Amino acid sequence: MSTNSGSTFPIPGAVFDLPPVGPAPKELANLGRKLATGTASAPVVLPTAGGPETPADAVRFLNQATFGASPETIDELLSLGSYSAWIDRQLTLTPSATRPFVAAAGNSSNSNPRHHIWWQNLMEQPDQLRQRMAFAWSQIFVVSDRDYILSNSQYGMCNYYDMLAAGAFGNFRTLLEQVTLHPVMGVYLSMLRNEKADRSRNIRPDENFAREVLQLFTIGLWELAPDGQPRTDSAGQPIPTFDQVLVEEFAKVFTGWNFDNVRSWTDNNIPQLSRETPMVADEAFHDTTAKTLLGGETIPSGGTAQQDLTAALDNIFNHQNVGPFVAHLLIQRLVTSNPTPEYVGRVAAAFANNGQGVRGDLEAVTRAILLDPEARDGHTTQPDTFGKVKEPIMRLSQVWRAFDAQPGPEADGVYRPYATSIETIETVTGQGVMRSPSVFNFFLPDNPIPGSAPGSTVVAPEMQILTEINIASTNNMLLQQIYSDNHTRDAGMRAPIAQIQLQPEVAMAGDIDVLLDHLDTLLMAGQLPPGLRAAIRTQIATHPTDAEGLLARVTDAIYGMVGSPFHLVQK
Amino acid sequence: MTNPPLTLPRSTTTRRRFLAMAGTAAAGVTLSTMPFGGPARAAQTTGPRTLVCIFLSGGADSFNMYMPLDHDVAGQDYDTYRTTRGGFAVPATDILPVGNGDFGVHPLLPSVAALAESNRLATVVNVGPLARPTTKADYLAQKALPQNLFTHDAQRKLWQTGQSTLTSGQGWGGAVANSIGTPTGQVSPSFSIGGSNVWQSNTDTTYSRLSPTVRIQRLAGYDGSLWNWIPSLSEMEGVMASALEEAAGSTNILDQAASTTIGQSILATEALQEATADTEANEVGMEDLGRNRLALQLQQVARLIKNRSSLGMDRQVFFVRIGGWDTHGQQAERLPVLLSGLNQAIGSFQGALDGLGVADSVTTFTASDFGRTLTINGDGTDHGWGGHAFVMGGAVNPGAYGTFPSYSLENNPDDVGENSRDFAGRLIPSTAVCQHSATLARWMGMTEAEIDQTFPELGNFPTRDLGFMR
Structure with missing residues (x-):
């Protein structure tokens, strides 16, 4: 185990420095390079x-790359x-972090601070892309404190999330081992x-x-072509990536690990x-027998827990599925x-090659996406199928960020909607960070559109949690936020609710078309349909x-857009 | 393999019928192959009927929910169970006997034992997804096996579609709801309190997804009469209606879906707000539920059953779900908590049904991703295939159905392992999910033609109806 410290996770002000996890990044970077040797070496051209x-272009991009376009980030992107x-x-x-705030709260069984700081960071911290990627990874490398043991390990939960954020632009192999x-x-x-x-x-x-780790984190159930389409055998059937015997072999690899200290x-x-x-x-509990891995590769008997783990993760990492599988997710x-x-x-x-021979x-993957x-033109090149249903909590974060929401006047600086506990956002929307019901995340990647015809392959993962109840309660939460919890709210009445700031919009509302153009850009990325x-x-x-x-005028216009079906979809 | 029939049905008429059939059956034919009911029986269409699926998400260790006790057949007896399960074996003296005592249930499931005592429990043993009757030789030759065996999402889907391949996303509960039908402008009689699921997914009939605890809010902004303390909202109704219509006509499939979803939310929240509210009128007599999430879901079910006539629903289909059953680790600590919760929920729900006088028209069944391994991985169990499932209610023919498997770790013909070293107690089902499901669907009034359409592989099996429903 590496013992380097300091530079691995540079989180300033951390009450506890994040401990190093896994081999030092340098070793793994080298490992990545080494592993890439011998792979197809066609020249790699990353998109630029x-x-x-237009400002609408900026909003489209920022809604994909951050927790919501804000006037500030739109200006920044346009000026760059x-x-x-x-x-x-x-x-x-x-990188912004969650662990210090939660540790300062001093109760590892209280999950409220974890949600507080997550919202605070996404509202106030500039490292939006890293945080958006961390949130995405938290839905691939899933853990959830619905597990009752983890519900009492809030420092560990935060440390895990911060690890995902710190590793969001590193190497997949490193992150996988961490x-x-x-x-x-x-x-x-x-x-x-x-144990063995x-x-x-x-x-x-x-x-x-x-x-x-095989099915959900790295390779999935079916052999994939480099474009993510399933490979088929001579009978036209998809080919499973692994069987029960292989699972048992990997199970032997992952033996012998315990808490530190x-x-x-x-x-x-x-x-x-x-x-x-x-x-x-x-080592006393590690299975030292030989193991057969993916592709028939073998680990000889007698290896240590770390040696076997390294070999097994290398074996997985080099499977052809990892790139298309992770890309798709x-x-x-x-x-x-x-x-x-083609996009996948x-x-x-x-993923296979960052242009410098590193897998x-x-x-490179984030940039490529x-x-x-x-990503940039899909709304015009494939208007019928392009886009995604927004994750429910991002409808709230987008509205908050678009209108510079300020936290309630309470000392903790926490952002809350009308409900008094921020955890209620989960009840209202059906989603909360690291709160999925199982390792299968909040929704499955192949969740069909409800009522779609048999055989339809068009999917909408997020619709799995858009229940009739959550649709209504989320709508009502946003409606309340727009009409009541804005800058005009009496200070005495507003605690502890976050307020959106609509002064700029009110100032332009004398000219209806100016107002509508502005809101169309800010909220709808210029895609407000003509009828609406x-x-x-x-x-x-x-x-x-x-x-x-x-x-x-302002509140009606905003709700007319945010409450409409078009705001459920990001195109 | 020659397994004698399991516990005989207790009710006199059923028992007589069973014995008559047994008399004509060839020796060695097991109960699961008996032609109970079957295609000739006309679909039942009279009186209200409600089907409730309790889905134990994660793969419940049903081998420790229903256990051999006095069942004296080599490989299927208590001693084999005890040896194979090692430290997880429940002491024989703790097991609550059901029926004639050949089998029993976990000591933390007294509610289930009580159902058996009142002749309202059927158990379908070693049931799981199958394309056709499958032997160990078939398994080893990878012949017509269900897809993605031993994986959560795939096997859960197969349990919910009643098929052995993953291509169909149409659930059989949804097919039942579709055969019931939904009058125009009304909500469908299909409800989930356990979130989205495949079981109720159907192209033509939707289902409403409700919360066990969150009060239904009607969708403000789309109805001018709501939230009228905001002056504009009475006028915004028209704007929102036009948005709904415009999105429905969008060429983008996600816009269309968003429109449909909001429309469904408007309809469902309006229709169901009153019927699900925590009011005196909706009192169903389930008390002290605390944080029992399954019981809270079943309370909503009971409310909607209580209101079934005012909702205009002769038939209803419900899905509830409780997670946490994927007990790979710390099973000794986790499983008792899960079983206690299940027991409290079932007992409390049955009490409500009795109080409402509907116990004979409500059938509740358990289902799960898969059975687990009989053997232990140190402190838990891993993914298996066949498992045992309960069917509960006043309309069941009590008893055990299916062919009880061998639990042996030596030369086990039911274990997928190839040699003794591989025997982990991952059992090849002897009864198919489609047989189990079709039996329930038939009780709900599905015609044989609809059943054949819903369960295209049913014809591969000798028995179309397992006989556990009256």
């Missing part, structure tokens, strides 16, 4: 999409004039204290992590810090639910131009 031509330059700048920003050895994952998928077979006790290794394999006196430092090997989180095979293929190619470079022609625009225009023209009337 230009820049936004280049998407690529904006990404460059994002990469230089200090995730594998994180005790929060160890608890969640029971690799922690997974013992015939005398009639026990055998736990298959949980072995199965899910415990006195024995079963010691239940677990220091708090051991819930956030990488698991350590206890990330594209769905950021850009579109139904990417073309281009992002997968960036698994997540910075956001700068791809399909006309209906809103007719409605708000009935309001006079006194102060009350101007505010009514």
